[in-house]
Amino acid sequence: MLKVVVVGNGMVGHHYVEQLVASKVEAQITVIGGETRPAYDRVHLSEFFAGRSPEDLALTTRDHYRELGVEAHFGDMVASIDRDGKTLTTDSGQQFSYDKLVLATGSYPFVPPVKGNDLEPCVVYRTIDDLGIIQAQAKGGKVGVVVGGGLLGLECANAVKNLGLETHVVEFAPGLMGVQLDSGGSAMLRRKIEALGVTVHTSKATQVIEQDAEGEARLRMQFADGGSLATDMIVFSAGIRPYDQLAKDSGLTVGERGGIEIDYHCKTSDSDIFAIGECALFGGRIYGLVAPGYRMAEAAVSQLTDEVVAFQGADMSTKLKLLGVDVGSIGDAHGKEAGSVAYTFSDERIDVYKRLIVSADGKKLLGAVLVGDCSDYDTLLQYFLNGIALPADPQTLILPYNAGAAPALGAGALPATAIICSCHNVSKGDIVNAMDAGFCSLGEVKAETAASSGCGGCAALLKNIVDDELAARGLEVNKAMCEHFNFTRQEMFHVVKVESIKSFDELINKHGSGRGCDICKPTAGSILASLWNDYVLEEKHVGLQDTNDTFLANMQKNGTYSVVPRIAGGEITPDKLITIGQVAKKYNLYTKITGGQRIDLFGARVQHLPAIWEELIAAGFETGHAYGKALRTVKSCVGSTWCRYGVQDSVAMALYIENRYKGLRSPHKLKSAVSGCTRECAEAQSKDFGVIATENGWNLFVCGNGGMKPRHADLFATDLDDETLIKYIDRFLMFYVRTADRLQRTSVWMGTLEGGLDYLREVVIEDSLGIAAELEEQMDSIVGSYQCEWKTTVEDPERLKRFRQFVNSKAEDREIIFVEERGQPRPATEAERIQILAESA
Amino acid sequence: MSTDKLIEKSEPISLCMQADLIPNSGICAELDGQQIALFYLPRESPRLYALGNWDPIGKANILSRGMVGDLDGRLVVASPMYKQHFDLLTGECLEDTEICVPVFPVSLVGDHVMLRL
């Protein structure tokens, strides 16, 4: 049998083994890995500090290799290759013979030749072992420096920061991420990173590292410009160098600045030896990303089969989240091509920078830089990779939405060669072929092509393409909400109403299949509540509610909850303010004024919720439904009572509206506002329904939205008296509740109504469907059956059982840990939590 | 598996009473410092499921507060934090098969919920 030996068991070496095992080639595979553990996910290395264990990061195990029949040795480096005898020898003296040899030795961090770079807490960031060292060194230290402001350096800075050290980045070049970003993007990135509390030093050359004589810290760095910096740890992340010594020693051709030279077939200068991944040099270039390495592995495996594929270079576009900052770089970010034209959009208010580089004729996208907002990345990447002709005004691709930007690229516009899933190298053509072969549903396409089973970033685009293809084939696009119901929300609503269905069991027995899931259950729960307004925690509805609805509070990142009492219209008495303060103090809650004119209390443990609410209810508070797909807030301005310009009592109207619709369950949350004059201090035109006072009454606006895609509300009717205003709102809301899809805000729903605003006016004002009376009646019945869910809950001992942390003990969840910041509690970060738990153990 | 065999082999401990369970939903119990999410699905067989309460993705003790249902015929709980699904029988995460939460043998004996760590 063919003897294949793979040297190096990093991400690419492992991918090679997997591909070879999966191919038809009969081979006896031997793996020799220099690290003590089998391959792991280096790309997600930083998650180690967020609590992912080495096991979580593992890509394979010794047992798994054994099952595959792969012979594997770890913790032993290959020391030399005898190409004539086709054997190799390891550090420990073991010998292996090969027919084909694959070098997947990767690379190692470059440590600049600075005097003192070998002093004790000078470390690098490449392996799991390195992380262990960094973690140990960080203990007891206060300051950490990362040398290198590139992609990896910034990722490393994030890790150092999460370890609780004051973090500095020292970069030799004038800007951060100079390889991927132009100077404008780099400057914006710097602003954002500094805002996070990381100090950035650019154009800094380190001359010497020495023990800190002043005793301020363990080390001191002296810079060429005369300055110095005291630090307890230095992490070098100033670039990578290929592990090519082994190849060099055995006489293989190596690039001038390192890297084992390979051809299209990933063959080195010896045709029985391949090199793949970060140790390989192709076309004068080292590819420091994992996807190109995978392509090389596949090309190298194909050499042993009859279906040979070539490696033809790879795209180096990247999208990252560095320290929580979105950064994207596509193609030629520096505009190096002659005659290229650049468009730049920069908004320092929200720290967003976007730049397009376009060919001289304006037709092709050559490159792009995105900092602070990567939402256009996917669209731009498709333009770039597929050479799609740009719109006449390319700048519309990066302008904010409200400037009338071009829509995202439709699935139909993509050529068959467009790569949809870069993790698994699946093109649009592959997807179309799978569908031609009869795999038509999204699930089948995923299973057949492996698309969307890696990082998941392509899920939305994949679904668009499948839907588009289905439509093109005249097949019905599957609008079913999930595998249990073949309905849209709208259809479910009709069925429940027409058949007077009162429980989920009845609904699924009659019209669905299986047991339901976290998509159809809450949808049904919301519909049942919109129609019959039962108490949401009644036993038959309990399993239908999301945790927020079950515990009548919003879950926070550490498993505690927030408490939001209703403060209708934003009006609150001093006594009520005092109660909120007292409750927050007693239960150690973080308090904050929300964007909706009320007060949120965060960090309540589940077992404290009932007592908190008992005290709030006693002081006259009600639930604010911040957890529900329901009416949230009705903002008000102070209006004619106090304001010099007010023409109506906007506070009274806001209170009336909030109290009328509180508790109404809807497809998504609902927000409203009332302003006392056209100055619009309550921002009513950004709400699902907004009211603005006029000399003669009220103007009603509908279908506005803040949030992710802001939409200015449409003026719906003018100069209404109080009664007509409420009548129209009743009808409008009930029509929305009835006909919108799940999780569709009014603004999006408006976009789906054929006939748009005019149609809505016909239905609501002119009663063109003859349902106005019914809509009003339904609203009246909901308003009439309102109950404060928290009041009902605290009065019922059976319900309170739910709010125990443990059924069998009174202990607290000891993994919920708070630390103090600005005089209030906040959840401990993952690193703090781990440390505090370790100290208390 | 029959309940009496389980008792013979490992002497499970009585965690709580049947009346503490909430049909079609979850509760949380604690045993030797291990948090356990207990789900009671009266119409399924078996009726009881016990998983570790820690959500390794959301990083909080919350799985007992997730919603139960089925996906592709597997009984699952959806984490209330970021909505990944965990198989009630095996603990496997459907979205990321490398991630698994512990499962514990559990059964109803009379009125008692018996569990073995």
Ligand code: SRM
């Ligand atoms: C607390 C608050 C932020 C603050 O500190 O001010 C907040 C907090 C949350 N918002 Fe908000 N939003 C808050 C005002 C807003 C506003 C401003 C406003 O209402 O005037 C907006 C934009 C206006 C709008 O909705 O049109 C807003 C747009 C969103 C969105 C995006 C909605 C959209 O249509 O794009 C979400 C996500 C969603 O609902 O799917 C969201 C979701 C959330 C969630 C529920 C996220 C979550 O699942 O954990 C947050 C939890 C609240 C909690 O734990 O209590 N929040 N959120 C504000 C609570 C207001 C209140 O008193 O109830």
Ligand SMILES: Cc1cc2nc3c(=O)[nH]c(=O)nc-3n(C[C@H](O)[C@H](O)[C@H](O)COP(=O)(O)OP(=O)(O)OC[C@H]3O[C@@H](n4cnc5c(N)ncnc54)[C@H](O)[C@@H]3O)c2cc1C
């Ligand atoms: C913190 C960090 C974050 C990253 N983030 C991203 C990202 O977001 N996206 C991305 O695409 N890429 C990222 N990368 C880069 C990515 O990890 C590499 O491109 C990829 O791991 C290269 O795989 P490889 O198998 O070629 O090399 P490696 O994974 O380095 O594996 C090579 C292995 O060979 C061993 N070896 C070397 N010499 C010998 C010898 N003589 N004998 C035996 N064994 C030997 C080494 O010890 C090593 O275990 C990141 C890297 C790091 C460090």
Ligand code: SF4
């Ligand atoms: S909207 Fe009008 S009434 Fe309200 S505060 Fe502004 S100016 Fe005064």
Ligand code: FES
């Ligand atoms: S791009 Fe990562 S899964 Fe498709």
